[in-house]
Amino acid sequence: MGEPQFRIDAPESVDARTGSPAPLITVRDVWKRFGTLEVLRGLTLDVDPGEVVVVIGPSGSGKTTLLRILNCLETVNAGTVTIKGIPVAAPGADGRPQRPNDRTIRTVRLEVGMVFQRFNLFPHLTVLENITMAPVHVRRLDPATGRARATELLQRMGLVEKAAAYPHQLSGGQQQRVAIARALAMQPEAMLFDEVTSALDPELVGEVLTVMRQLAEDGMTMVIVTHEMQFAREVADRVIVMDQGRIIEVGDPQTIFRAPTHPRTVEFLHRILMEGREADGGRLAKP
Ligand code: ADP
Numbered sequence: 001m002g003e004p005q006f007r008i009d010a011p012e013s014v015d016a017r018t019g020s021p022a023p024l025i026t027v028r029d030v031w032k033r034f035g036t037l038e039v040l041r042g043l044t045l046d047v048d049p050g051e052v053v054v055v056i057g058p059s060g061s062g063k064t065t066l067l068r069i070l071n072c073l074e075t076v077n078a079g080t081v082t083i084k085g086i087p088v089a090a091p092g093a094d095g096r097p098q099r100p101n102d103r104t105i106r107t108v109r110l111e112v113g114m115v116f117q118r119f120n121l122f123p124h125l126t127v128l129e130n131i132t133m134a135p136v137h138v139r140r141l142d143p144a145t146g147r148a149r150a151t152e153l154l155q156r157m158g159l160v161e162k163a164a165a166y167p168h169q170l171s172g173g174q175q176q177r178v179a180i181a182r183a184l185a186m187q188p189e190a191m192l193f194d195e196v197t198s199a200l201d202p203e204l205v206g207e208v209l210t211v212m213r214q215l216a217e218d219g220m221t222m223v224i225v226t227h228e229m230q231f232a233r234e235v236a237d238r239v240i241v242m243d244q245g246r247i248i249e250v251g252d253p254q255t256i257f258r259a260p261t262h263p264r265t266v267e268f269l270h271r272i273l274m275e276g277r278e279a280d281g282g283r284l285a286k287p
């Protein structure tokens with residue numbers, strides 16, 4: 001498959017078969033192995049512009065691997081992934097995993113922002129420098145505009161007074177909000193979130209989810225891996241349940257959370273609910 005010679009800020013593409021906007025992200029029958037371990041076993045998924053897709057499933061089911069493939073951090077053994085129609089993952093002509101070329105990687109990193117569970121920020125840079133670095137050096141934004149944009153983002157995150165602070169001077173929740181601001185500063189088309197609240201103290205989770213909720217309301221295309229089921233229920237247009245490298249169930253949040261059909265979904269949701277009760281000191285479990 002050829003790669004595009006140039007990019008223009010064209011109006012949204014329309015799928016000629018359906019007349020609706022073409023998916024921003026397509027995943028077609030993707031397989032991924034680490035050594036002999038089959039981690040993804042034939043995933044197929046479209047994400048439309050403006051859609052919020054929440055991915056849930058037990059640990060080890062392949063959720064992180066999926067997000068890493070979407071951001072060119074992993075290759076695939078079979079299948080294809082496109083972002084805005086640009087092929088970003090596919091095996092090479094010899095059928096073996098192949099790293100995309102540098103130009104593709106750069107394009108994907110411009111279009112897709114990713115926030116991880118932890119270790120997001122550059123520790124030796126201030127909050128403001130963390131946010132302006134990529135826009136100024138990769139997007140070639142002039143530094144003054146970069147700082148203005150960063151300040152505006154920090155305002156949205158409620159962190160404007162932390163611009164000169166270093167990451168270690170911030171709480172985990174503040175660090176994650178800066179990480180989100182940093183990704184947004186690149187003006188991506190889509191954002192990927194991998195359990196961004198899992199490493200946080202419980203009292204800091206809410207402030208990060210609030211920012212993500214706002215982003216969803218603003219129409220950002222998002223793929224979110226999370227164990228925060230109440231949040232998932234509120235923001236998801238679609239919930240995807242993964243288990244052992246497969247998508248076992250897909251649906252709107254009402255269906256998935258109220259009437260899941262796959263026994264493994266039922267089991268998973270039950271387990272998460274029980275863990276939540278334990279974390280809550282058992283208070284919810286009492287009548
Ligand atoms: P999840 O995010 O759903 O917990 P992951 O995508 O992180 O699942 O991992 C799926 C499986 O792949 C796990 O068994 C994990 O140990 C394995 N795995 C992930 N990354 C690697 C890697 N780089 N090398 C070898 N095995 C890996």
Ligand code: MG
Binds near residue numbers: 063064065194195
């Ligand atoms: Mg994971």
